Structures are given as C-alpha cells and as structure tokens.
Amino acid sequence: MSSPHQSLQRTEAVARRALLEVQEYDVRLDLAADDHTFGSVTTIRFHSAGGPTWVDLKPISVHEVRLNGSAVDVDLLDRGRLPIHTVAGDNELVVDAVMPFRNDGEGLHRSLDPADGQSYVYGMMFMDAAPSVFACFDQPDLKAPYTLHVRAPESWTVVANAPGSSPEPGQWEFERSQPLSTYFVTLVAGPYHVISEEHDGIPLGLLSRASIAGALDADADELFTMTKQCFDEFHRLFGIRYPFGKYDQAFVPEFNAGAMENPGCVTFRDPLVFTSRVTRGMRIQRATTVAHEMAHQWFGNLVTPQWWDDLWLNESFAEYMGNRVTADVTEYSDAWVENAYARRQWGLVADMAPTTHPVAGNGAVDASAALQDFDGISYAKGSSVLKQLNASLGDDVFLAGVVDHFTRHRFGNATMHDLFGSWERAGAADLSSFTDNWLRTAGADTLVLDREAGVVRRTPPAAHPADRSHTFRVSVATDGAWDTRSITVTGPETPFEVDGDAVVLDPYEDTWALVRPDAETVTQLKTLLPDVKDEALRAGIWNNVRSAFHDVAIAPADVVDLVVASPPVESTEDTNRRLGAWLLRDVVPLAPAGSLERIHVAALTKMAALPAGSEFQLSGFRMAIATATDPAELRGWLAATPDGIDLDLDLRWRILVRLAGLGATDSQELLAALDAEPTAVSRVQHMRALVALPTEEAKAHAWSVFTGDLDVPNYELEAAGVGMWRGGQEELTEPYVARYFDELPATVAVRSGWVLADATTFFFPLTSLSEDTLARARGLAADESLDPAVRRRLADEADELSRRLAIRATYPLS
Structure with missing residues (x-):
C-alpha cells in the first residue's frame, strides 16, 4: 500500500527550481480557533519563467486559492499537490486553508501535558511536513524569507525563527526572517516557561513546559554556559558571526529526533530537561546535541544542501564539530568517549546491513528515499570520515575550506562538489580518490589480527570493494600494562609483530572499519578489563566486542563473561545504541541459562564498590533493576533504595516496568502510580509497563496502538511496541508474529513519515527467533508495493534477525 502523498522526485525539483525564484512568504496562522485544526493563510510572492507547476499543500480543507487575483480550482488538489499555471514575471499566490494539528511529531504537533492539562504546540517541518502547516514550494533549494503572524490563546507565548513581539493579547508579529528552506521554518507556542539571557550581542532563550519549569531553572546555568562557550568557539573557528539574530532553544514535548536546527529557534526533545537524576552520559549527550545544533x-x-542526497554534509559536519567543540571548550572533555559508546555501533551496524549506502552521492531519487538514508551512516560514519580528513589536511586547510564554502554560498545552497572544491582551493591535494573510496563507496572494511601469522588482515566488503588505507593506533597489553603504537594498513595483509597478551585494534577510532578482537585477546580481556582505567580504551574494547558479536565472531557466553568481569555501567542510557540495552536485547537471549542472574550479581557487586552518590553507582543500579528476577528484591527497592540513590520518578517507573515484565504487578497498581504523579514521563512509562504485563489483555492493548485503533502520541507508540515483545512471554506474543506481517502494510493509512518507519521497527517481533519469521520478514521486505520506508526498516530488522539466528547456530547452548 503506497503513501497518500507524492514524494518529490529529484527531476521534478530540478525543473521547478529552474522555473521559480521565490521572493518571500507571508504566513498567517490562527492557533486559537480550536484544539484539532488551525487556520493557515499563505501569501507567496515569486518570480517565474512562466508555465505550469504546483504548490505543495496538505490541508484538512481549503477555503480559497487565488493566483494573481484569479481563483484556482481547489478540486485539482491531488495527493498534496495543487497545480497552478504561472505567468512570466512576478506572481502572487494566496492559499487560505484549514490545517491539522498532529500528534506524530511532524507539522504542527499539539500535545496535552497530563501534569496540568495545558496544551503545547511546536513546528517540525523536516523533511516534507511543511505543507501541512502552510502552502509552499517544498524543496530545500527554493529558499525565501518568511514573515509570520500568529493568533494564539492569550495565555500563550509564541516564538519563531525571527524575533517577534505581541502588540496585543493573543496576537504575535514576527520580523522578516533570513532566507530559509521550507524545512527550517518553525514556531513554538503555548504557556511555555521562558528564561532569557544575552551573550556577545545575541539574545538567548530557553523554553520548556510550565510543569518542568523547575528542572529547566536548575539546568539553565549549564545550558547557557555551554551555549556561550560554543558560540565563542564557532566564532573563533569560522570567523563568521552567527547570522540569524536571536537564539532560542525550546525543549518541546513528544519530539521525534534529538533536536532540530531551525535557525533562531532550535527545538529539542524535552526529556533533555532532566526531571530525574541522570548519568554523566546523558549530560554529555545533551551537551553534544546543543553543540551539534x-x-x-x-x-x-x-x-543548505541543494538536494537531500547531500543531507549527510549537514549531519556529518555537525556531528564532527559538535563533539569536537564540546570536548574542546565545555566541561565535558570526555565527549569523544561518550560518542564512542553512543554512536559508533549505530553507524557500523547500518554500514554492515544489506541496506547500506554511500555516505555521499546516494542518488536519492526522491525525498522519501533520502529520508531512509538519515541514519548512522550519515551521522557516525560521515563524522568519522570528516575527522579523518581533518587529520589528513590539517586544521588550517580544513577550516579555510569550510570558511570559503560558507562565504561563497552564504544564505544559499551548495553541493558536496562545492565544498570539496573549497578545500582544494584552500590547499588540499586532489581529493577525488578520498571521495571515491570513503564517501562514494558503501560498506566498512574488516580489520582483524591473525596472531599466528603476525599480520593484520584487511577485507573489504565483497559487494562494495574499495582501496582504502587505514592509519590507526593499536593498544597492546603485556603483563597487565598497556602500550599504544601506530600502524598503517594498506593491503590485504600488513605485518604486525604480536608480543603482548591482548591486542586491541583502533580503540581510539582513528579510522572507520569493523574491528574484531582475536580469540586470545578475548580470553585475556576477562582478566585485564577490570583494571583498564583509560575510558577511551574501555569504550574501544567494548566496540570491538560488539562488532564481533554482530559479525557472529564471538560467543554470547564470552560476552557475558566480560560483562561479569567488568560490568559496563558506563553506558546504560535507554537506547538500543547503548551497552546496557544491547546486552539485554541481543546478548542475553542467546547466552547460556543463568546469564541474566550472573549479570545481576555483577551489577550489584559493582554498585556496592562504587562511591555512594556517584554517577556509576546510579548506572549500576539501573542495570541491577533491568536484570532482577526476584520481585521481592524489586519491591524492597521501592521501599528503600541503596544509600546514595533516591527513588525518583525515573527509578520508580524502571522498577514498575520490570515488575510488569515479571508478572509481579497488575494494571490497577500501574494506574495508581500514573494517577499519583501524572506527568508526561509517567504517561509513557505507564504504557511501557502496561503492555509488558504477561496477559492477553496487555498484548491486545499494545496491538490496538500498532493498528491505529488506539491513537496515541509518538512516545507512547514507541513504548507500546518496545514494551510488548518480552522474552519469556512468547506464548502470549506468538499470535502477533503473523499478524505483524499481515497488518503492517495497512499502517500507512494511519501514520506517515517518521513514525510510519519507526512503528515498523518498534513492533517488529524481536523475540520470535525462527527461520519462519525471518522468511516472512524477507518476503514482505521484497514487496515493491509496500511503502519504501517500511521496506527499508523491514530489511534491516530481517538482517538483525538473521544474525541472531546465525549466532545461535554457531554457538549452540548445549
């Protein structure tokens, strides 16, 4: 089943850009009309070479459309496109429409805060959601300035890309913005709590929901300090002042991404305002996200990229510079270590999948195809490659090229070729070989030590061979002491004298490759790992182990032994990219009986050995909760937590979710917990716990979310899917395996864009480790009538499942 909207083809975008020059947008939005829809009147002034084209529009209804004063037949609107016939010269198009508030994190998202019943709105126009807010020519290379006029409830505050004011209650007028691509336009509206400061002539603002105002106040000094430090460093590096006037950072509810870089009004997911105690890892993640944006x-x-297949330039550059600047000028000098835990495997797993793609020049034929490449390759791999390029060129040439690029294309659009031309003008040699091998060829080389032969072997992926040279550091342990040396690997074999007990290739991420530890190193690490004090080396060791596991080259039992020897409490945040979640989701189900209990004891032992109140103690406690199998122990923690740990809302719900998975609570207790503290966090965690219960009713409830029979916001959609599939509950979930494949195609009728793809992943039958499930996944992924985003996610999930099955076959438990 295909999408109800047409995805913009690249050929269409090129033709429309040749026809039009957009001069300005004037957008009037009435957010006070009702809770479900809003009025949108858009005036677009543009120059045309003359001839037919279309305007992008995704309304609930249309009052009137006039082009140069003449009515346009609105019945011609088809799948988000309204045909118009322009005249040569200046044109004016006026579109008066009613638009939908959405709850999927795109367009104008409207959220009801359960803590106080107040509504909040924010705009997210990436990648093709702008036409559900205002009529537009929706492609990145038709930039224009915007003037916004917004009517809102009188108690609301409204901010947008440009500075604004409220000349009368409920009415907001905004200055004309700098030229923006449609996907950068935003507004944030509601009874937001606002904190203001100024730095170096730049007005700064922080916004959050009123119910978490206290948490934002507590974090404001850190957030403002980081923002100021980053502005100073970017000004020093680029010599070009921030060009968009004021700089608001709005923490908004139910945001899909980590953040969105809208000029002058960056939006962040508001769990980054910490209402419960968090680990240092989360604070670093927030800091690097601030610097990234x-x-x-x-x-x-x-x-701005001219077309979506250069989106990697946006994300790779921001990923590299965000981590670099955070490490260089903020209190989080260990940002690169955190990046190793949080991002490295995200990129490597994507690069090893059958859906891998080049970093650059993907040839995305349409916007939807480009969106599917918005992944760990665009972020983590691209960042790594740029970091390598910087090391090769040197900072002077690298930055000079970047500044030349900014200067030549200021407020315009450019391509990868433009940027590489700037680097070559700045003094770089011919970069075509680098571009071909690292950016235009997909896949990662595999680097392994052949201890017996005394060589490091490089194996390019068979489907994507490339002539890559790798220069990286190697850490060698001899009698418990670690030494670091360098190696350059150019061919299939490079001599490397092995004179140590453990050898860890590329622990500091100097190159981009799949790196696996040899068997002797794995054995030695079970003794050596607890004493490794170099945090970057520890992260590198764990990435080596994770890559080997993904590549079916290390036994789950060995991974568990390493965890028990030295529990990785450095990375327990709630995302599948982190070590804690990876262990529970991927490793433990394939490990010998008793592994979960061994990890639990190790976590408790580690926690007890850590200073009370330390961040690692908190991480250890999280791991202990997630691995607990005794309800009485969990209930004991609800009554009294270990010294140094307070039972805050986050920990209370972690315990309740675990009790639910064990069948040691019920829906009444969970509802009582929600009613006792009805926050946005509680609402999401209540969903996660409710569907984790080992009952038919719980799984049916989750399934009603998947099918769209129960309409919930995006965060609850994720909680329902992730919470549903629990190990040990296969008897209850087995009927939903076939239903997933039968009913997935129809979900295109109830959701679109970001969450359509995400729901495919969230509800995939993760616990059904069978060849039949794999065959069903591969079969449906091959169905070309299926939405491309769904097919892409299915293919990735099938690859993950095939690897789990291969691990089980290679390392049988008996």
Missing part, C-alpha cells in the same frame, strides 16, 4: 547554524542553515 549550533554547528548547523553555519553548516545546513547558512549554507
């Missing part, structure tokens, strides 16, 4: 103000906003 600030880097975008130059790379992405000041100069």
